[in-house]
Amino acid sequence: MAKYHEISTELIKEIVDGKYSGQGKLPTEKELSEHFDTSRNTIRSAINLLTDEGYVYKVQGSGIYLRPVNFDESTNLNLIKGFSSEQQSETSKIKILKLELIQADQRLASELNCDVGEALYYLRRIRYVNNEPVRVEQSYYRQEVVPYLGREIAEASIYDYLTQNLKLQIGFADRKICADYLAKEDAELLGLAENDPALVVKEKTYLSNGQIVNLGEAVLHFQKISLFSSAKSSE
CATH class of the missing domain: 3.40.1410.10 (Chorismate lyase-like)
Structure with missing residues (x-):
């Protein structure tokens, strides 16, 4: 599995588990690249997958926000x-x-x-x-x-x-x-x-x-x- 697929899978699990619900957004690309020890391009590809799958949306200059959807239902x-x-x-x-x-x-x-x-x-x-x-x-x-x-x-x-x-x-x-x-x-x-x-x-x-x-x-x-x-x- 490609690295960005692995990262997107891990981020989905963390989102569903409620890890980021308090702040309502993901860490920055820079923080995620350091956390996963990978390039920002790889993180960007993983975030694009999350966006396509409806978990997050990006606001230019502001961050990556969680979609307000109840995935349990x-x-x-x-x-x-x-x-x-x-x-x-x-x-x-x-x-x-x-x-x-x-x-x-x-x-x-x-x-x-x-x-x-x-x-x-x-x-x-x-x-x-x-x-x-x-x-x-x-x-x-x-x-x-x-x-x-x-x-x-x-x-x-x-x-x-x-x-x-x-x-x-x-x-x-x-x-x-x-x-x-x-x-x-x-x-x-x-x-x-x-x-x-x-x-x-x-x-x-x-x-x-x-x-x-x-x-x-x-x-x-x-x-x-x-x-x-x-x-x-x-x-």
């Missing part, structure tokens, strides 16, 4: 790391419903830009917050990119495993959000009724070299999850 769509990074670890739990190796059919091969028959990890799991089901997820990971995916990894942060253990550099993600009616199985898992409304988030995650690492879909409990996205001027 909304899923920030600007984050690749996503849902798990915004929930307190002591209140968020994951239950694995299925984890197996399968072969890519024509549809999956097309979606993942791989060969038909290539080995894929298929993962289906459900997330709980405060012991209440909030999200049903299913994902496909190419074994060529992710050689091993076990239950102990799937029950924690797969993003951390990819970036910290496998040293993969995540580049970007595409997300499509739509409304739909709940199928019977998902409704039962979420404690809702069949044909209740739901938000469905479809996602592709790419490495920095453009290679697809993950194809996923999440069905969200419409009463327990809200979505957040930030936008900035193109000027």
